[in-house]
Amino acid sequence: MKFNLLRDEKALLRMSVVAAVVFTLLPFPIPLVKPYWVALVLIYWVLEATYFRRLEMVFGLGLLLDLLTGTLFGQHALSLLIMAYLLLLFRQRIRFYPPWQMTLIVFLLLANDRILQLWVLWLAGQVPTWEYWMSPIVGAAVWPWVFLLLDRIRSKQRQRQN
Amino acid sequence: MTVAQQQRDHGAYTTRLLVLGLLAIFLMSVDHRGQYLQLLRKQTVHLTLPFYRALDWPQRAISNAFAHLSSQHELTNQIRRLEAEQTRLQGEVLRFKAITKENQELRKLLEGVQITSSELILADLVHVSMDPFSHRVVINRGSRSGVDIGMAVVDQAGLFGQVTESTINGATVTLITDANHALPVRNLRNGVRTIAYGTGDLHMLAITDLPRNTDLIVGDLLVTSGLGGRFPLGLPVAEVVAIEVHDADRFARVKARPLAAMDQAQQVLVVH
Numbered sequence: 001m002k003f004n005l006l007r008d009e010k011a012l013l014r015m016s017v018v019a020a021v022v023f024t025l026l027p028f029p030i031p032l033v034k035p036y037w038v039a040l041v042l043i044y045w046v047l048e049a050t051y052f053r054r055l056e057m058v059f060g061l062g063l064l065l066d067l068l069t070g071t072l073f074g075q076h077a078l079s080l081l082i083m084a085y086l087l088l089l090f091r092q093r094i095r096f097y098p099p100w101q102m103t104l105i106v107f108l109l110l111a112n113d114r115i116l117q118l119w120v121l122w123l124a125g126q127v128p129t130w131e132y133w134m135s136p137i138v139g140a141a142v143w144p145w146v147f148l149l150l151d152r153i154r155s156k157q158r159q160r161q162n
Numbered sequence: 163m164t165v166a167q168q169q170r171d172h173g174a175y176t177t178r179l180l181v182l183g184l185l186a187i188f189l190m191s192v193d194h195r196g197q198y199l200q201l202l203r204k205q206t207v208h209l210t211l212p213f214y215r216a217l218d219w220p221q222r223a224i225s226n227a228f229a230h231l232s233s234q235h236e237l238t239n240q241i242r243r244l245e246a247e248q249t250r251l252q253g254e255v256l257r258f259k260a261i262t263k264e265n266q267e268l269r270k271l272l273e274g275v276q277i278t279s280s281e282l283i284l285a286d287l288v289h290v291s292m293d294p295f296s297h298r299v300v301i302n303r304g305s306r307s308g309v310d311i312g313m314a315v316v317d318q319a320g321l322f323g324q325v326t327e328s329t330i331n332g333a334t335v336t337l338i339t340d341a342n343h344a345l346p347v348r349n350l351r352n353g354v355r356t357i358a359y360g361t362g363d364l365h366m367l368a369i370t371d372l373p374r375n376t377d378l379i380v381g382d383l384l385v386t387s388g389l390g391g392r393f394p395l396g397l398p399v400a401e402v403v404a405i406e407v408h409d410a411d412r413f414a415r416v417k418a419r420p421l422a423a424m425d426q427a428q429q430v431l432v433v434h
Binding site: 026031034067071085126128 | 334
């Protein structure tokens with residue numbers, strides 16, 4: 001397996017997912033406000049490439065995240081699954097939106113996800129504080145940078161291949 | 163991509179979503195209700211803990227580097243402060259030894275249970291940000307240092323939690339504030355026994371099954387009662403901060419603030 005970030009798109013995919021998981025586990029000043037890194041990376045790859053077309057992969061990634069963060073087993077799996085499904089349905093449309101509109105979509109997806117996870121937390125007997133709702137805003141603010149970074153690396157890859 | 167193909171794709175996605183979604187919901191309810199997935203967690207901890215340790219390492223290296231850079235003046239001050247603290251603590255330990263001895267003699271008179279002398283293992287918290295709702299932390303000592311499942315974990319001020327999973331080099335600790343945690347306690351003032359439940363809030367424990375006429379006042383100190391066999395007797399746990407009595411309720415609702423610094427602790431002691 002060649003592991004050259006600048007050559008191989010799959011290597012970039014793996015690296016970005018691992019980075020997202022690591023970022024999730026690194027301490028954040030206010031834990032509840034932390035952006036949903038894995039979701040951001042997932043959104044990028046579902047929209048811009050043909051990876052993550054198989055929902056089983058998304059499901060597996062979610063379970064891994066559940067084990068690592070210690071949430072209910074299946075919570076992130078369900079959350080990422082629904083996010084990937086919604087993206088796949090509207091992929092053709094969202095892809096060609098201007099950046100600000102795409103950011104808005106990302107915000108809506110993250111907010112929708114918070115509502116979904118609130119439902120799970122609530123059934124498990126927990127009620128989050130207001131910071132919980134700030135996470136989608138932070139996520140949407142971070143999204144353009146995630147997008148630009150991954151897009152820049154991929155366009156470099158394409159230039160090299162040509 | 164033709165329209166027909168796209169629609170077929172969407173159909174396949176929907177089926178997958180339904181099947182996997184139901185599976186996720188099933189797994190969550192099993193995890194929430196039963197003990198089955200505990201086994202899975204106990205197994206996977208051998209994989210996840212080394213990962214946590216690996217993540218912690220660079221952070222530790224950076225903070226060590228900063229420690230090297232701190233000025234001599236600062237360090238001298240710190241040493242002086244710690245020496246003063248050390249002297250004070252040694253005095254306390256002397257007093258504690260005397261009290262322990264006296265306590266043991268009294269217990270002999272009462273023919274009660276002997277407290278076995280307990281050993282303390284110092285452990286650092288591993289800086290990994292788990293789910294903010296799960297109230298679990300990772301420490302850098304494991305079975306090699308003698309840390310085992312069920313042991314009590316304390317910080318300088320009071321009871322912190324208990325070891326729930328342990329590997330060679332690390333262990334996870336469930337905090338006493340975890341929503342699934344129940345802890346047998348005793349009111350230090352009059353010996354009334356009850357159970358303090360975690361609330362999912364790092365700064366609050368709740369007692370929900372205390373009859374209204376029980377003698378309990380704000381400011382009372384709750385210590386471990388030793389019942390249940392998990393925790394040693396007499397570790398300070400929490401201070402009662404509020405008592406609510408509703409006419410319709412047969413039980414008082416008591417809130418207590420844990421003495422341990424749940425969100426600030428850097429080092430903890432595992433009671434062996």
